[in-house]
Amino acid sequence: xxxxRRVKGQDLAVRKSxxxxxxxxxxxxxxxxSRVSNRPKGVLFLAGPTGVGKTELAKAIxxxxxxxxxxxxxxxxxxxxHEHSDQRLIGAPPGYVGxxxxxxxxxxxxxxxxSVVLFDEIEKAHxxxxxxxxxILDDGRLTSGRGETVYFSEAFIIFTSNLGIYxxxxxxxxxxxxxxxMPYTEVSKRVMEAIExxxxxxxxxxxxxxxxxxxxxxxxFIRPDVATEIFEKMLSxxxxxxxxxxxxxxxxxxxxxxxxxEESCKDLTMGGRGIGNKLEEVFINPLxxxxxxxxxxxNSVVIINDIFKENNVWKLKGxxxxxx
Ligand SMILES: Nc1ncnc2c1ncn2[C@@H]1O[C@H](COP(=O)(O)OP(=O)(O)OP(=O)(O)O)[C@@H](O)[C@H]1O
Ligand SMILES: [Mg+2]
Numbered sequence: 001x002x003x004x005r006r007v008k009g010q011d012l013a014v015r016k017s018x019x020x021x022x023x024x025x026x027x028x029x030x031x032x033x034s035r036v037s038n039r040p041k042g043v044l045f046l047a048g049p050t051g052v053g054k055t056e057l058a059k060a061i062x063x064x065x066x067x068x069x070x071x072x073x074x075x076x077x078x079x080x081x082h083e084h085s086d087q088r089l090i091g092a093p094p095g096y097v098g099x100x101x102x103x104x105x106x107x108x109x110x111x112x113x114x115s116v117v118l119f120d121e122i123e124k125a126h127x128x129x130x131x132x133x134x135x136i137l138d139d140g141r142l143t144s145g146r147g148e149t150v151y152f153s154e155a156f157i158i159f160t161s162n163l164g165i166y167x168x169x170x171x172x173x174x175x176x177x178x179x180x181x182m183p184y185t186e187v188s189k190r191v192m193e194a195i196e197x198x199x200x201x202x203x204x205x206x207x208x209x210x211x212x213x214x215x216x217x218x219x220x221f222i223r224p225d226v227a228t229e230i231f232e233k234m235l236s237x238x239x240x241x242x243x244x245x246x247x248x249x250x251x252x253x254x255x256x257x258x259x260x261x262e263e264s265c266k267d268l269t270m271g272g273r274g275i276g277n278k279l280e281e282v283f284i285n286p287l288x289x290x291x292x293x294x295x296x297x298x299n300s301v302v303i304i305n306d307i308f309k310e311n312n313v314w315k316l317k318g319x320x321x322x323x324x
Contacts, residue, residue: 004115006060007053008233009226012184013217017044017057020215021064036317038140038153041065045122045212046160047191048219049178051271054160055120060273062116065156073108074118077125086129088140091145106144113154120302122159127203133159159212180221180268188218222272227265230272234279235260238287247298248291249323256307256316282307286316296320 003014024042044061062072080088087096090104110113119125119133135142140152167177177194178187195216197225199209222230242248252260264278286307296302299322306317 002064003057003060005022007057008229009223010053010057010219011083013046013048013219014054015270016217017061018045021061025067038151039138040136040140040152040155040157042156043137043212043215044156045195045197045215045216046158046219047163048187049165049221049271050162051273052158052219053272054219055118056272058116058118058160061158065099065116066114071112071115072118073105073115074120075105077121077129078118079125080125080129083126083128085126086132087145089129089132090142091146096145102146102148103144106142106148109142109150109152109155110148110285111265113151115154116156116158117152118158118160120160122161123163123198127205130203130205130208134202134207134211157248161195163198164191167194178221180223184220187220191218192216216320222268222275224268227268227272227275228261231261231264231275231279234276235283238279238284249301250287251301251303253303253305256304259307263283282314290316294318294320297322299323 003018007014020042044058046057048054059069059072063069067070075089081086087098087103088095089103089105091101091106094100105117109117122133128140132142136152136157141149142152143149164177166174168174178190182190196209200206202309237248242250260279260283263282264275266278267274270277287304294302297320301321302318302324303321304316304318308315308317
């Protein structure tokens with residue numbers, strides 16, 4: 001329930017991650033191999049299109065497991081594309097520059113072993129970094145350049161990837177391999193194929209696939225009904241914030257609300273991120289303009305009764321009413 005409140009739709013992804021979380025709770029992950037193990041509490045591999053809730057799920061899991069979103073360590077793997085970038089994670093060996101600062105990953109786990117570690121866009125990492133992942137998944141420990149060993153037995157590891165979403169044509173053009181017109185089963189099949197192809201053939205590291213195979217979750221595109229849910233949640237976040245910080249209540253007339261919703265949910269190729277960006281353009285920016293113009297006093301109600309485009313910029317009209 002907690003996760004569903006934050007991650008809309010994506011029923012399969014949510015269900016599967018909840019079952020992995022239950023295993024994590026009793027520390028049963030990997031217990032068939034050995035009773036004394038430092039293997040991470042849990043491992044998830046989240047794949048799928050952009051802006052569909054992968055990072056949102058990772059944040060929800062962090063909050064659920066460790067009580068706050070701040071127990072969350074994120075590595076953007078596109079910054080780890082050279083051969084020596086493993087030194088950024090585990091630290092440089094003695095005699096090398098950076099030896100004294102240690103590794104970002106080993107430092108973070110040493111400081112707080114109760115963490116969710118998120119490796120975003122794993123396909124961008126240099127294949128050498130994958131050795132570090134193997135070691136975490138198998139042994140649950142890493143030795144830093146300074147010779148300190150850190151343990152991952154209390155950590156939850158999440159990888160995300162956009163593998164399978166795009167492909168490069170023989171002429172070198174980047175095209176979409178999956179699109180929002182396909183049913184989920186097709187999206188899922190194509191993405192899984194691409195992930196397998198990548199680890200088995202492109203980088204010849206099938207052993208990675210063996211470790212994460214069961215934990216791969218393919219997210220769906222944001223579908224229109226889910227888009228509406230995400231939109232309503234985002235809109236209410238904006239209105240609640242105004243009420244809390246400025247004691248101003250915004251009332252949207254139905255026709256205004258409908259235009260904002262339609263515009264925000266029109267293009268779903270960028271998922272929830274697209275909805276958020278559009279909401280900003282259609283509502284948040286013109287609302288800021290309007291409030292600045294009206295300067296409503298505290299405890300007033302602003303009724304928004306018109307929305308229109310002027311010189312390609314969205315505008316809102318409204319009136320201020322005070323509460324007696
Ligand atoms: N299923 C969803 N439920 C609720 N909100 C969502 C969902 N999908 C996307 N959003 C909203 O869109 C924003 C972007 O989503 P998120 O960061 O989870 O994308 P992502 O799947 O990690 O994409 P990327 O592959 O680009 O990193 C979030 O801040 C969230 O507000
Ligand atoms: Mg993300």
